[in-house]
Amino acid sequence: MSDPTIRTSRQGRIGHILMDRPKALNALDLGMIRAMHAALDAWRDQPAVQAVVIEGAGGRAFCAGGDIRAIRTHALAGEREAVHDFFRAEYALNAAIAAYPKPYVALIDGICMGGGIGVSIHGDIRVTTEAGLFAMPETAIAMFPDVGATHALPRLPGALGMYLGLTGARMQGADAVHAGLATHFVPRERLADLAAALARDGAAVVAEFAAPLPQFSLAPHRAAIDRCFAAESVAGILAALDAEGTAWAGETLATLRAMSPSAVLWSFAAIKRGAGLNLDEALAAELRLTAHVTAHPDFHEGVRAMVVDKDRSPHWSPARIEEVDPAAIAAMLG
Numbered sequence: 001m002s003d004p005t006i007r008t009s010r011q012g013r014i015g016h017i018l019m020d021r022p023k024a025l026n027a028l029d030l031g032m033i034r035a036m037h038a039a040l041d042a043w044r045d046q047p048a049v050q051a052v053v054i055e056g057a058g059g060r061a062f063c064a065g066g067d068i069r070a071i072r073t074h075a076l077a078g079e080r081e082a083v084h085d086f087f088r089a090e091y092a093l094n095a096a097i098a099a100y101p102k103p104y105v106a107l108i109d110g111i112c113m114g115g116g117i118g119v120s121i122h123g124d125i126r127v128t129t130e131a132g133l134f135a136m137p138e139t140a141i142a143m144f145p146d147v148g149a150t151h152a153l154p155r156l157p158g159a160l161g162m163y164l165g166l167t168g169a170r171m172q173g174a175d176a177v178h179a180g181l182a183t184h185f186v187p188r189e190r191l192a193d194l195a196a197a198l199a200r201d202g203a204a205v206v207a208e209f210a211a212p213l214p215q216f217s218l219a220p221h222r223a224a225i226d227r228c229f230a231a232e233s234v235a236g237i238l239a240a241l242d243a244e245g246t247a248w249a250g251e252t253l254a255t256l257r258a259m260s261p262s263a264v265l266w267s268f269a270a271i272k273r274g275a276g277l278n279l280d281e282a283l284a285a286e287l288r289l290t291a292h293v294t295a296h297p298d299f300h301e302g303v304r305a306m307v308v309d310k311d312r313s314p315h316w317s318p319a320r321i322e323e324v325d326p327a328a329i330a331a332m333l334g
Helices: 030-043 068-076 081-099 151-157 159-169 174-179 188-201 203-209 221-229 234-244 247-258 261-274 280-295 295-308 324-334
Strands: 008-012 015-021 051-056 059-064 103-110 111-112 125-128 133-135
Touching: 008 133, 015 059, 015 188, 030 068, 030 324, 051 188, 051 261, 059 103, 059 125, 068 081, 068 295, 081 234, 081 280, 125 188, 125 203, 151 159, 151 203, 151 280, 159 221, 159 234, 159 247, 159 261, 174 261, 188 203, 221 234, 221 247, 234 247, 234 261, 261 280, 280 324
Parallel strands: 015 051, 051 103, 059 111, 103 125, 111 133
Antiparallel strands: 008 015
């Protein structure tokens, strides 16, 4: 179970996992993924471990995602097996969390994106503080919402999942509970007390710490989200947003236009497909899709612009959604 960026321990009734890579916002590398999976396997049959609790170190992030910079480096070097190994291990961990026979509790304080969603959303209990910041921002780097998100997003209320998956919109604190990404809202000032109570009394104490939810900040736009993002095609979404004629719709349309056009289309298709798959099937489909996506020029350019050089000025090819060949997207999903 040893990895310098994963700290595992027994604390009272729980097995505790601390993602300890704060300078990288606890982004997951392959060693961390394997260490977390090993810890879960070790605790599975230990009667004294009644639940598992996972947290992120550093105070800024729970987990900001997978180590996408390293994945790009492997892809550019033609090291396809290394890319495959990372995603295969990550998705196996996601599946293990979903099937875990004991309560799995994620304490989310800070950034929770991409791979961070993957090591939380498949668990029984997802606690967020007001500092929790949730997103699946993959279309901005020409990836797609993975880690089982193609299964989870279509199961959020209404068309919220498609909206979040295509736009990368961020959900903060209690909004994530309204959306279904988290299950409980606990003020940050009480999180340490909750962690102590979990070790002492087990997972059932979470409900005692949960605070009432304020109004969902997206409430004024929920009907429009459902109208627009339930469309049967990306073209339909764009047309529906244009027809809304509101400031929110205009901003959302501009966001979609800024993303990788190809990624918007393959993400839409993957999320639509995921609605009819169970989690294991969705993860298997995602693994197949990663081979195509990480070989695409937009993926290399998106990670360069957003993660490596950070100039935030990607040059997509094709440059517009209307220019993407639908047959090419269909072949990737085939």
